[in-house]
Amino acid sequence: MxxxxxxxxxxxxxxxxxxxxxxxxxxxxxxxxxxxxxxxxxxxxxxxxxxxxxxxxxxxxxxxxxxxxxxxxxxxxxxxxxxxxxxxxxxxxxxxxxxxxxxxxxxxxxxxxxxxxxxxxxxxxxxxxxxxxxxxxxxxxxxxxxxxxxxxxxxxxxxxxxxxxxxxxxxxxxxxxxxxxxxxxxxxxxxxxRFPRGFEVQAPEFHSLDEAVEAITGHLRTTSSEVASAFPGRVNAALSGGFDSRLIVAGLLDAGVRPRLFVYGDADSADVAAARTVAAAADLALEAIDKRAMNRGFPMPDIEALEQSALFFDGLPSDGIDDPGADRHTRLQQTADGRIALNGGGGEIFRNFFHLPNRAFAARDIVRTFYRGFSRSVFRDPDGLASYEARLAASMRNIVGMSEVGSERLSREQVELLYPLFRCHYWMGLNNSVAVRHGNYATPLVDLESVRLALRVPLRWKNAGALESRLVAALHLAVAAQPSTYGFRFDAGPGWKARLAEWTTCARPARLRPLINATRRSLQNMRIAPAVWQRYRALLPGEWRMDSLLDLIQLTDERALGRALAVEVVWRRLL
CATH class of the missing domain: 3.60.20.10 (Aminohydrolase, N-terminal nucleophile (Ntn) domain)
Known part of the structure:
Protein backbone atom coordinates (compact mmCIF):
# COMPACT_ATOMS: atom_id res chain seq x y z
CA MET A 1 0.00 0.00 0.00
CA ARG A 194 -19.28 17.36 -2.64
CA PHE A 195 -22.41 17.57 -0.49
CA PRO A 196 -24.15 20.85 -1.38
CA ARG A 197 -27.17 19.85 0.74
CA GLY A 198 -24.98 18.86 3.68
CA PHE A 199 -24.98 15.48 5.39
CA GLU A 200 -28.57 15.64 6.57
CA VAL A 201 -31.04 13.14 5.13
CA GLN A 202 -34.43 13.68 3.55
CA ALA A 203 -35.69 10.17 4.33
CA PRO A 204 -38.15 9.85 7.25
CA GLU A 205 -37.42 8.29 10.62
CA PHE A 206 -37.66 4.53 10.82
CA HIS A 207 -41.15 3.36 11.78
CA SER A 208 -39.89 0.65 14.09
CA LEU A 209 -36.74 -0.51 15.80
CA ASP A 210 -36.91 -3.72 13.76
CA GLU A 211 -36.88 -1.69 10.54
CA ALA A 212 -33.87 0.31 11.73
CA VAL A 213 -31.96 -2.83 12.73
CA GLU A 214 -32.66 -4.47 9.37
CA ALA A 215 -31.47 -1.44 7.37
CA ILE A 216 -28.32 -0.84 9.42
CA THR A 217 -27.26 -4.48 9.62
CA GLY A 218 -27.75 -4.68 5.85
CA HIS A 219 -25.20 -1.93 5.40
CA LEU A 220 -22.81 -3.45 7.95
CA ARG A 221 -23.03 -6.78 6.14
CA THR A 222 -21.98 -5.02 2.94
CA THR A 223 -18.94 -3.37 4.54
CA SER A 224 -17.91 -6.60 6.30
CA SER A 225 -18.18 -8.54 3.04
CA GLU A 226 -16.02 -5.96 1.27
CA VAL A 227 -13.33 -6.35 3.94
CA ALA A 228 -13.55 -10.13 3.66
CA SER A 229 -13.06 -10.01 -0.10
CA ALA A 230 -10.15 -7.56 0.02
CA PHE A 231 -8.26 -9.20 2.93
CA PRO A 232 -9.00 -12.93 2.92
CA GLY A 233 -7.51 -14.46 6.07
CA ARG A 234 -5.73 -11.19 6.87
CA VAL A 235 -8.06 -9.30 9.23
CA ASN A 236 -7.09 -8.12 12.71
CA ALA A 237 -9.78 -6.61 14.91
CA ALA A 238 -9.60 -4.81 18.24
CA LEU A 239 -11.92 -6.17 20.92
CA SER A 240 -12.87 -4.77 24.30
CA GLY A 241 -15.82 -5.08 26.65
CA GLY A 242 -17.87 -2.39 24.91
CA PHE A 243 -20.35 -2.08 22.08
CA ASP A 244 -18.37 -0.96 19.06
CA SER A 245 -15.60 -3.55 18.85
CA ARG A 246 -18.20 -6.26 19.55
CA LEU A 247 -20.27 -4.98 16.64
CA ILE A 248 -17.21 -5.15 14.35
CA VAL A 249 -16.52 -8.76 15.36
CA ALA A 250 -20.18 -9.76 14.98
CA GLY A 251 -20.25 -8.28 11.47
CA LEU A 252 -17.06 -10.09 10.46
CA LEU A 253 -18.31 -13.43 11.75
CA ASP A 254 -21.61 -12.90 9.95
CA ALA A 255 -19.61 -12.38 6.73
CA GLY A 256 -17.66 -15.61 7.26
CA VAL A 257 -14.47 -13.87 8.43
CA ARG A 258 -12.55 -15.31 11.36
CA PRO A 259 -10.47 -12.33 12.48
CA ARG A 260 -7.43 -12.44 14.69
CA LEU A 261 -8.43 -10.50 17.81
CA PHE A 262 -6.42 -8.34 20.18
CA VAL A 263 -7.31 -6.47 23.35
CA TYR A 264 -5.31 -3.91 25.31
CA GLY A 265 -5.13 -4.11 29.11
CA ASP A 266 -3.54 -5.94 32.02
CA ALA A 267 -4.64 -9.29 33.40
CA ASP A 268 -7.13 -7.66 35.79
CA SER A 269 -8.71 -5.44 33.16
CA ALA A 270 -12.48 -5.71 32.69
CA ASP A 271 -11.94 -5.29 28.95
CA VAL A 272 -9.59 -8.27 28.85
CA ALA A 273 -12.00 -10.45 30.84
CA ALA A 274 -14.93 -9.58 28.58
CA ALA A 275 -12.86 -10.03 25.41
CA ARG A 276 -11.76 -13.50 26.52
CA THR A 277 -15.36 -14.67 26.93
CA VAL A 278 -16.34 -13.30 23.52
CA ALA A 279 -13.33 -14.87 21.81
CA ALA A 280 -14.03 -18.22 23.50
CA ALA A 281 -17.71 -18.12 22.47
CA ALA A 282 -16.70 -17.50 18.84
CA ASP A 283 -13.70 -19.89 18.99
CA LEU A 284 -11.34 -17.12 17.92
CA ALA A 285 -7.72 -16.51 18.86
CA LEU A 286 -7.21 -13.50 21.14
CA GLU A 287 -3.98 -11.73 22.07
CA ALA A 288 -4.08 -9.69 25.28
CA ILE A 289 -1.50 -6.90 25.14
CA ASP A 290 -0.43 -5.06 28.29
CA LYS A 291 1.17 -1.89 26.94
CA ARG A 292 2.31 -0.76 30.38
CA ALA A 293 4.20 -4.02 30.94
CA MET A 294 5.57 -3.85 27.40
CA ASN A 295 6.85 -0.32 27.95
CA ARG A 296 8.74 -1.42 31.05
CA GLY A 297 10.91 -3.44 28.68
CA PHE A 298 11.90 -0.33 26.71
CA PRO A 299 14.27 2.40 27.95
CA MET A 300 12.72 5.70 29.01
CA PRO A 301 12.74 7.95 25.92
CA ASP A 302 15.47 10.57 25.77
CA ILE A 303 15.22 13.62 23.53
CA GLU A 304 16.45 11.72 20.45
CA ALA A 305 13.88 8.98 21.02
CA LEU A 306 11.12 11.57 21.41
CA GLU A 307 12.21 13.09 18.10
CA GLN A 308 11.93 9.69 16.40
CA SER A 309 8.52 9.20 17.99
CA ALA A 310 7.40 12.56 16.60
CA LEU A 311 8.54 11.52 13.13
CA PHE A 312 6.63 8.22 13.41
CA PHE A 313 3.40 9.97 14.49
CA ASP A 314 3.63 12.93 12.06
CA GLY A 315 4.44 15.37 14.82
CA LEU A 316 1.38 15.84 16.99
CA PRO A 317 -0.68 12.67 17.68
CA SER A 318 -3.69 12.62 20.01
CA ASP A 319 -1.83 10.93 22.86
CA GLY A 320 1.43 12.83 22.51
CA ILE A 321 4.82 11.39 21.62
CA ASP A 322 6.08 10.09 24.98
CA ASP A 323 5.96 6.48 23.80
CA PRO A 324 8.75 4.19 25.03
CA GLY A 325 7.80 1.82 22.21
CA ALA A 326 4.60 -0.10 22.92
CA ASP A 327 2.32 2.16 20.88
CA ARG A 328 4.57 2.09 17.83
CA HIS A 329 5.29 -1.63 18.13
CA THR A 330 1.63 -2.65 18.39
CA ARG A 331 0.57 -0.41 15.49
CA LEU A 332 3.15 -2.06 13.24
CA GLN A 333 2.30 -5.50 14.56
CA GLN A 334 -1.42 -5.22 13.78
CA THR A 335 -0.85 -4.31 10.12
CA ALA A 336 2.17 -6.54 9.42
CA ASP A 337 2.13 -9.00 6.50
CA GLY A 338 -0.45 -7.00 4.56
CA ARG A 339 -3.14 -7.34 7.21
CA ILE A 340 -5.81 -4.75 7.87
CA ALA A 341 -6.49 -3.59 11.43
CA LEU A 342 -10.13 -2.73 12.17
CA ASN A 343 -11.23 -0.50 15.01
CA GLY A 344 -14.74 0.22 16.30
CA GLY A 345 -14.14 3.96 16.51
CA GLY A 346 -17.19 5.99 15.48
CA GLY A 347 -19.70 3.31 16.46
CA GLU A 348 -21.24 5.77 18.88
CA ILE A 349 -23.27 7.15 15.99
CA PHE A 350 -25.66 4.38 17.08
CA ARG A 351 -25.84 5.72 20.67
CA ASN A 352 -26.49 9.03 22.43
CA PHE A 353 -22.85 10.12 22.44
CA PHE A 354 -23.21 13.47 24.23
CA HIS A 355 -25.77 12.09 26.70
CA LEU A 356 -28.15 14.97 26.09
CA PRO A 357 -31.96 14.94 26.09
CA ASN A 358 -34.00 15.08 22.90
CA ARG A 359 -34.18 18.81 22.23
CA ALA A 360 -32.31 21.69 20.60
CA PHE A 361 -29.12 23.09 22.12
CA ALA A 362 -26.82 26.04 21.61
CA ALA A 363 -23.39 25.06 20.31
CA ARG A 364 -21.83 26.41 23.51
CA ASP A 365 -23.93 23.89 25.48
CA ILE A 366 -22.14 21.09 23.60
CA VAL A 367 -18.79 22.68 24.41
CA ARG A 368 -19.63 22.78 28.11
CA THR A 369 -21.02 19.25 28.02
CA PHE A 370 -18.04 17.52 26.45
CA TYR A 371 -15.10 19.88 25.95
CA ARG A 372 -14.60 21.28 29.47
CA GLY A 373 -12.61 18.61 31.28
CA PHE A 374 -10.13 21.12 32.80
CA SER A 375 -9.98 24.11 35.12
CA ARG A 376 -10.55 27.62 33.76
CA SER A 377 -7.35 28.62 35.59
CA VAL A 378 -5.28 26.71 33.01
CA PHE A 379 -5.56 29.69 30.63
CA ARG A 380 -2.97 32.46 30.97
CA ASP A 381 -5.27 34.99 29.29
CA PRO A 382 -8.15 36.05 31.60
CA ASP A 383 -10.43 35.82 28.55
CA GLY A 384 -8.90 32.54 27.42
CA LEU A 385 -11.81 30.30 28.42
CA ALA A 386 -14.38 32.55 26.74
CA SER A 387 -12.31 32.66 23.54
CA TYR A 388 -11.82 28.89 23.62
CA GLU A 389 -15.56 28.23 24.02
CA ALA A 390 -16.54 30.77 21.36
CA ARG A 391 -14.09 29.31 18.83
CA LEU A 392 -15.26 25.73 19.37
CA ALA A 393 -18.92 26.78 19.19
CA ALA A 394 -18.28 28.66 15.92
CA SER A 395 -16.51 25.61 14.47
CA MET A 396 -19.46 23.41 15.44
CA ARG A 397 -21.97 25.72 13.77
CA ASN A 398 -19.81 25.89 10.67
CA ILE A 399 -19.41 22.12 10.37
CA VAL A 400 -23.19 21.58 10.30
CA GLY A 401 -23.73 24.47 7.87
CA MET A 402 -25.08 27.09 10.27
CA SER A 403 -24.37 30.79 10.28
CA GLU A 404 -22.22 32.52 12.88
CA VAL A 405 -25.20 33.79 14.85
CA GLY A 406 -24.37 33.05 18.46
CA SER A 407 -27.95 32.66 19.68
CA GLU A 408 -28.96 30.19 16.97
CA ARG A 409 -29.69 26.73 18.36
CA LEU A 410 -28.73 23.38 16.91
CA SER A 411 -31.60 21.07 16.05
CA ARG A 412 -31.48 17.60 17.56
CA GLU A 413 -30.40 16.21 14.18
CA GLN A 414 -27.55 18.72 14.07
CA VAL A 415 -26.50 17.72 17.59
CA GLU A 416 -26.36 14.12 16.39
CA LEU A 417 -24.32 15.18 13.36
CA LEU A 418 -21.73 16.84 15.58
CA TYR A 419 -20.47 13.44 16.68
CA PRO A 420 -19.36 12.18 13.22
CA LEU A 421 -18.72 15.57 11.59
CA PHE A 422 -17.01 17.30 14.50
CA ARG A 423 -15.80 14.84 17.13
CA CYS A 424 -14.86 12.03 14.74
CA HIS A 425 -13.66 14.26 11.89
CA TYR A 426 -11.19 16.23 14.00
CA TRP A 427 -10.24 13.90 16.84
CA MET A 428 -10.64 10.36 15.47
CA GLY A 429 -9.46 11.48 12.02
CA LEU A 430 -6.10 12.44 13.51
CA ASN A 431 -5.54 8.90 14.80
CA ASN A 432 -6.73 7.29 11.55
CA SER A 433 -4.34 9.51 9.60
CA VAL A 434 -1.43 8.34 11.76
CA ALA A 435 -2.48 4.70 11.43
CA VAL A 436 -2.47 4.52 7.61
CA ARG A 437 1.07 5.90 7.58
CA HIS A 438 2.16 2.41 8.68
CA GLY A 439 -0.37 -0.03 7.24
CA ASN A 440 -3.97 -0.79 6.30
CA TYR A 441 -6.36 0.51 8.93
CA ALA A 442 -10.07 1.32 8.92
CA THR A 443 -12.97 2.30 11.17
CA PRO A 444 -15.80 0.75 9.14
CA LEU A 445 -18.71 1.48 11.49
CA VAL A 446 -18.83 5.15 10.57
CA ASP A 447 -19.13 6.24 6.94
CA LEU A 448 -21.48 8.36 4.85
CA GLU A 449 -24.21 5.71 4.64
CA SER A 450 -24.07 4.64 8.29
CA VAL A 451 -24.26 8.27 9.42
CA ARG A 452 -27.33 8.84 7.29
CA LEU A 453 -28.95 5.65 8.55
CA ALA A 454 -28.20 6.57 12.17
CA LEU A 455 -29.83 9.99 11.69
CA ARG A 456 -33.10 8.25 10.86
CA VAL A 457 -33.16 6.47 14.23
CA PRO A 458 -35.18 8.22 16.98
CA LEU A 459 -32.99 9.12 19.95
CA ARG A 460 -35.05 7.06 22.39
CA TRP A 461 -33.86 3.87 20.63
CA LYS A 462 -30.21 4.92 20.87
CA ASN A 463 -30.31 5.65 24.61
CA ALA A 464 -28.40 3.27 26.91
CA GLY A 465 -27.19 1.29 23.89
CA ALA A 466 -30.56 -0.28 23.04
CA LEU A 467 -30.10 0.01 19.26
CA GLU A 468 -26.49 -1.11 19.20
CA SER A 469 -27.31 -4.12 21.39
CA ARG A 470 -29.89 -5.17 18.83
CA LEU A 471 -27.38 -4.71 16.00
CA VAL A 472 -24.84 -7.00 17.65
CA ALA A 473 -27.49 -9.63 18.37
CA ALA A 474 -28.86 -9.49 14.82
CA LEU A 475 -25.40 -10.15 13.36
CA HIS A 476 -24.17 -12.82 15.79
CA LEU A 477 -26.25 -14.01 18.72
CA ALA A 478 -23.48 -15.97 20.47
CA VAL A 479 -21.23 -12.91 20.53
CA ALA A 480 -24.09 -10.78 21.84
CA ALA A 481 -24.83 -13.28 24.63
CA GLN A 482 -21.52 -12.67 26.42
CA PRO A 483 -21.08 -10.21 29.33
CA SER A 484 -20.03 -6.61 28.63
CA THR A 485 -18.40 -3.89 30.70
CA TYR A 486 -21.76 -2.05 30.61
CA GLY A 487 -23.30 -4.48 33.08
CA PHE A 488 -25.61 -6.29 30.68
CA ARG A 489 -25.49 -8.75 27.79
CA PHE A 490 -26.25 -7.31 24.38
CA ASP A 491 -28.71 -10.08 23.53
CA ALA A 492 -30.83 -8.91 26.48
CA GLY A 493 -30.22 -5.19 25.97
CA PRO A 494 -30.10 -2.51 28.67
CA GLY A 495 -32.14 -3.14 31.79
CA TRP A 496 -33.70 -0.60 34.12
CA LYS A 497 -30.40 0.20 35.85
CA ALA A 498 -28.68 1.09 32.56
CA ARG A 499 -31.68 3.11 31.41
CA LEU A 500 -31.85 4.96 34.73
CA ALA A 501 -28.12 5.76 34.53
CA GLU A 502 -28.63 7.14 31.01
CA TRP A 503 -31.61 9.23 32.09
CA THR A 504 -29.72 10.60 35.11
CA THR A 505 -26.75 11.64 32.95
CA CYS A 506 -28.99 13.26 30.32
CA ALA A 507 -30.84 15.20 33.03
CA ARG A 508 -27.70 17.08 34.11
CA PRO A 509 -27.98 20.68 32.83
CA ALA A 510 -25.26 21.53 30.32
CA ARG A 511 -24.27 24.67 32.24
CA LEU A 512 -23.53 22.56 35.35
CA ARG A 513 -21.43 19.88 33.70
CA PRO A 514 -18.13 21.81 33.97
CA LEU A 515 -18.81 22.13 37.72
CA ILE A 516 -19.56 18.40 37.95
CA ASN A 517 -16.29 17.66 36.16
CA ALA A 518 -14.38 19.99 38.48
CA THR A 519 -15.89 18.30 41.54
CA ARG A 520 -14.88 14.90 40.19
CA ARG A 521 -11.30 16.07 39.59
CA SER A 522 -11.12 17.42 43.13
CA LEU A 523 -12.57 14.32 44.78
CA GLN A 524 -10.27 12.03 42.80
CA ASN A 525 -7.28 14.30 43.47
CA MET A 526 -6.41 14.23 39.80
CA ARG A 527 -2.98 15.69 39.12
CA ILE A 528 0.16 15.01 37.13
CA ALA A 529 2.86 13.08 38.96
CA PRO A 530 5.72 15.42 39.92
CA ALA A 531 8.25 12.96 38.45
CA VAL A 532 6.63 13.27 35.01
CA TRP A 533 6.68 17.05 35.20
CA GLN A 534 10.32 17.12 36.32
CA ARG A 535 11.43 14.66 33.63
CA TYR A 536 9.81 16.65 30.82
CA ARG A 537 11.30 19.94 31.97
CA ALA A 538 14.75 18.37 32.34
CA LEU A 539 14.56 17.05 28.77
CA LEU A 540 13.65 20.48 27.40
CA PRO A 541 14.88 23.17 29.81
CA GLY A 542 13.83 26.77 29.50
CA GLU A 543 10.51 28.30 28.58
CA TRP A 544 8.19 26.19 26.44
CA ARG A 545 6.06 27.57 23.62
CA MET A 546 2.87 26.62 25.47
CA ASP A 547 3.96 28.35 28.70
CA SER A 548 2.73 31.74 27.52
CA LEU A 549 -0.68 30.27 26.60
CA LEU A 550 -1.41 27.70 29.32
CA ASP A 551 -0.39 27.24 32.95
CA LEU A 552 0.73 23.66 32.41
CA ILE A 553 0.99 22.92 36.12
CA GLN A 554 -2.83 23.22 36.22
CA LEU A 555 -3.25 20.26 33.86
CA THR A 556 -4.59 17.09 35.46
CA ASP A 557 -4.13 14.73 32.51
CA GLU A 558 -0.65 13.39 31.77
CA ARG A 559 -1.62 12.98 28.12
CA ALA A 560 -2.33 16.72 27.90
CA LEU A 561 1.12 17.49 29.30
CA GLY A 562 2.52 14.95 26.85
CA ARG A 563 0.91 16.89 24.00
CA ALA A 564 2.52 20.11 25.26
CA LEU A 565 5.79 18.16 25.20
CA ALA A 566 5.07 17.12 21.61
CA VAL A 567 4.63 20.75 20.54
CA GLU A 568 7.94 21.65 22.14
CA VAL A 569 9.86 18.71 20.63
CA VAL A 570 8.45 19.35 17.15
CA TRP A 571 9.32 23.05 17.15
CA ARG A 572 12.75 22.65 18.74
CA ARG A 573 13.90 19.54 16.87
CA LEU A 574 11.92 19.14 13.63
CA LEU A 575 10.76 22.55 12.42
Missing part, protein backbone atom coordinates in the same frame (compact mmCIF):
# COMPACT_ATOMS: atom_id res chain seq x y z
CA UNK A 2 0.93 3.67 -0.14
CA UNK A 3 1.47 5.57 3.09
CA UNK A 4 1.68 9.23 2.05
CA UNK A 5 0.95 11.58 -0.85
CA UNK A 6 2.41 14.97 -1.73
CA UNK A 7 1.19 17.24 -4.53
CA UNK A 8 3.19 20.15 -5.91
CA UNK A 9 1.62 22.69 -8.27
CA UNK A 10 3.37 24.71 -10.97
CA UNK A 11 4.21 28.13 -9.56
CA UNK A 12 4.96 26.86 -6.07
CA UNK A 13 8.20 27.15 -4.10
CA UNK A 14 10.63 24.59 -5.57
CA UNK A 15 12.91 24.92 -2.53
CA UNK A 16 9.88 24.23 -0.34
CA UNK A 17 9.16 21.13 -2.41
CA UNK A 18 12.70 19.92 -1.74
CA UNK A 19 12.34 20.59 2.00
CA UNK A 20 9.05 18.68 2.07
CA UNK A 21 10.60 15.71 0.26
CA UNK A 22 13.44 15.64 2.79
CA UNK A 23 10.89 15.69 5.62
CA UNK A 24 9.05 12.70 4.13
CA UNK A 25 12.33 10.83 3.71
CA UNK A 26 13.23 11.65 7.31
CA UNK A 27 9.88 10.09 8.26
CA UNK A 28 11.19 6.88 6.60
CA UNK A 29 9.01 7.09 3.51
CA UNK A 30 10.41 6.15 0.11
CA UNK A 31 9.25 7.34 -3.30
CA UNK A 32 6.95 4.73 -4.83
CA UNK A 33 5.81 6.54 -7.96
CA UNK A 34 5.42 10.00 -9.45
CA UNK A 35 2.57 11.22 -11.66
CA UNK A 36 2.94 14.32 -13.81
CA UNK A 37 0.27 16.47 -15.42
CA UNK A 38 0.48 19.88 -17.02
CA UNK A 39 -0.35 21.66 -13.76
CA UNK A 40 2.03 19.88 -11.43
CA UNK A 41 3.08 16.52 -10.02
CA UNK A 42 2.07 14.07 -7.31
CA UNK A 43 4.52 11.81 -5.49
CA UNK A 44 3.20 8.68 -3.81
CA UNK A 45 5.25 7.47 -0.86
CA UNK A 46 5.53 4.08 0.82
CA UNK A 47 7.59 2.29 3.46
CA UNK A 48 10.29 -0.28 2.71
CA UNK A 49 8.29 -2.83 4.78
CA UNK A 50 5.08 -2.29 2.81
CA UNK A 51 4.53 -4.46 -0.23
CA UNK A 52 2.52 -4.27 -3.45
CA UNK A 53 2.32 -0.49 -3.75
CA UNK A 54 1.20 -1.09 -7.33
CA UNK A 55 -2.21 -2.10 -5.92
CA UNK A 56 -2.75 1.54 -4.98
CA UNK A 57 -1.74 3.13 -8.31
CA UNK A 58 -3.34 3.17 -11.76
CA UNK A 59 -1.63 4.89 -14.70
CA UNK A 60 -2.58 4.83 -18.38
CA UNK A 61 -2.64 7.27 -21.34
CA UNK A 62 -6.25 8.04 -20.35
CA UNK A 63 -5.54 9.07 -16.76
CA UNK A 64 -4.06 8.19 -13.39
CA UNK A 65 -5.14 7.62 -9.80
CA UNK A 66 -3.49 6.68 -6.52
CA UNK A 67 -4.61 6.51 -2.91
CA UNK A 68 -3.35 6.34 0.65
CA UNK A 69 -5.41 4.11 2.93
CA UNK A 70 -7.97 1.41 2.06
CA UNK A 71 -10.52 2.44 -0.61
CA UNK A 72 -13.51 0.49 -1.94
CA UNK A 73 -15.62 1.50 -4.94
CA UNK A 74 -18.67 -0.44 -6.08
CA UNK A 75 -17.42 -3.45 -4.14
CA UNK A 76 -13.95 -3.40 -5.73
CA UNK A 77 -10.80 -2.79 -3.70
CA UNK A 78 -7.36 -1.39 -4.47
CA UNK A 79 -6.29 -1.22 -8.09
CA UNK A 80 -9.65 -2.49 -9.38
CA UNK A 81 -11.47 0.16 -7.36
CA UNK A 82 -9.20 2.93 -8.67
CA UNK A 83 -9.57 1.78 -12.29
CA UNK A 84 -13.37 1.57 -12.01
CA UNK A 85 -13.57 4.95 -10.30
CA UNK A 86 -11.30 6.55 -12.90
CA UNK A 87 -13.41 5.18 -15.76
CA UNK A 88 -16.66 6.36 -14.18
CA UNK A 89 -15.45 9.87 -13.40
CA UNK A 90 -14.04 10.16 -16.92
CA UNK A 91 -17.42 9.14 -18.36
CA UNK A 92 -19.71 11.11 -16.04
CA UNK A 93 -17.58 13.92 -14.63
CA UNK A 94 -18.85 13.28 -11.09
CA UNK A 95 -18.36 11.13 -8.00
CA UNK A 96 -20.88 8.49 -6.96
CA UNK A 97 -20.46 9.06 -3.23
CA UNK A 98 -22.73 6.24 -2.12
CA UNK A 99 -20.45 3.65 -3.75
CA UNK A 100 -17.20 5.04 -2.31
CA UNK A 101 -16.05 3.65 1.03
CA UNK A 102 -12.98 3.38 3.22
CA UNK A 103 -10.55 5.70 4.98
CA UNK A 104 -8.42 7.23 2.25
CA UNK A 105 -6.82 10.20 0.52
CA UNK A 106 -7.21 10.04 -3.27
CA UNK A 107 -5.56 11.74 -6.24
CA UNK A 108 -7.41 11.36 -9.54
CA UNK A 109 -6.60 12.74 -13.01
CA UNK A 110 -8.83 11.94 -15.99
CA UNK A 111 -7.27 14.48 -18.36
CA UNK A 112 -10.26 16.78 -17.86
CA UNK A 113 -10.53 16.57 -14.08
CA UNK A 114 -7.61 16.61 -11.67
CA UNK A 115 -8.82 16.18 -8.10
CA UNK A 116 -7.49 15.57 -4.60
CA UNK A 117 -9.99 14.43 -1.97
CA UNK A 118 -10.42 12.21 1.04
CA UNK A 119 -13.19 9.98 2.35
CA UNK A 120 -16.55 11.67 2.96
CA UNK A 121 -15.91 12.22 6.68
CA UNK A 122 -12.29 13.32 6.20
CA UNK A 123 -10.73 10.58 8.30
CA UNK A 124 -7.46 10.70 6.34
CA UNK A 125 -6.25 14.25 6.55
CA UNK A 126 -5.00 16.36 3.65
CA UNK A 127 -2.97 19.42 4.63
CA UNK A 128 -2.51 22.52 2.47
CA UNK A 129 0.25 25.13 2.40
CA UNK A 130 -0.30 28.85 2.87
CA UNK A 131 0.48 29.60 -0.81
CA UNK A 132 -2.01 26.96 -2.02
CA UNK A 133 0.66 25.18 -4.08
CA UNK A 134 1.55 22.19 -1.90
CA UNK A 135 -0.64 19.46 -0.41
CA UNK A 136 0.23 16.37 1.58
CA UNK A 137 -1.15 13.76 3.95
CA UNK A 138 1.84 14.60 6.17
CA UNK A 139 1.54 17.64 8.43
CA UNK A 140 5.30 17.69 8.96
CA UNK A 141 5.89 17.79 5.20
CA UNK A 142 3.62 20.80 4.70
CA UNK A 143 5.27 22.54 7.64
CA UNK A 144 8.67 21.88 6.03
CA UNK A 145 7.41 23.27 2.73
CA UNK A 146 6.50 26.55 4.40
CA UNK A 147 9.69 26.79 6.49
CA UNK A 148 9.82 28.60 9.85
CA UNK A 149 6.11 28.14 10.55
CA UNK A 150 4.95 29.38 13.93
CA UNK A 151 2.37 27.80 16.23
CA UNK A 152 -1.22 28.98 15.90
CA UNK A 153 -2.13 29.84 19.50
CA UNK A 154 -5.81 28.86 19.46
CA UNK A 155 -5.20 25.58 17.63
CA UNK A 156 -2.27 24.70 19.88
CA UNK A 157 -4.46 25.23 22.96
CA UNK A 158 -7.14 22.93 21.52
CA UNK A 159 -4.54 20.30 20.68
CA UNK A 160 -3.08 20.26 24.18
CA UNK A 161 -6.43 20.29 25.99
CA UNK A 162 -8.46 18.09 23.62
CA UNK A 163 -6.02 15.94 21.64
CA UNK A 164 -6.66 17.68 18.30
CA UNK A 165 -7.32 21.12 16.87
CA UNK A 166 -11.02 21.36 16.06
CA UNK A 167 -11.08 23.54 12.97
CA UNK A 168 -9.44 23.64 9.54
CA UNK A 169 -6.51 25.53 11.07
CA UNK A 170 -3.75 23.20 12.21
CA UNK A 171 -1.35 23.85 15.08
CA UNK A 172 1.07 25.41 12.56
CA UNK A 173 -0.02 28.82 11.33
CA UNK A 174 -0.78 28.75 7.60
CA UNK A 175 -0.98 24.94 7.42
CA UNK A 176 -4.66 24.08 7.05
CA UNK A 177 -6.82 21.01 6.48
CA UNK A 178 -8.81 20.38 3.33
CA UNK A 179 -12.30 21.23 4.62
CA UNK A 180 -14.79 18.47 5.30
CA UNK A 181 -16.59 17.24 2.19
CA UNK A 182 -14.62 19.29 -0.32
CA UNK A 183 -12.60 18.40 -3.42
CA UNK A 184 -9.40 20.25 -4.28
CA UNK A 185 -9.79 20.92 -8.00
CA UNK A 186 -6.35 21.52 -9.49
CA UNK A 187 -7.69 22.53 -12.90
CA UNK A 188 -9.74 25.33 -11.38
CA UNK A 189 -7.30 26.05 -8.54
CA UNK A 190 -10.23 25.99 -6.13
CA UNK A 191 -12.37 23.64 -4.05
CA UNK A 192 -15.97 22.57 -4.49
CA UNK A 193 -18.50 21.04 -2.12
Missing amino acids: LNALSVFLVGGDSDGQTRAARSLERQRFIRATQIEWNGGSVVAWGHPEQRRVEDCVVQSPLGAACCVGPLWFRGYFGRQALASLLDEVRATGRLEEGSLRGNFALFLDTGEQTWLLNDALGFIRIYTSADGCFFSTSWLAVCAYGQRVEPDAASAIEYVLLGAAHSCQSVARGVDLLPLGRVQDFRRRSTWQ
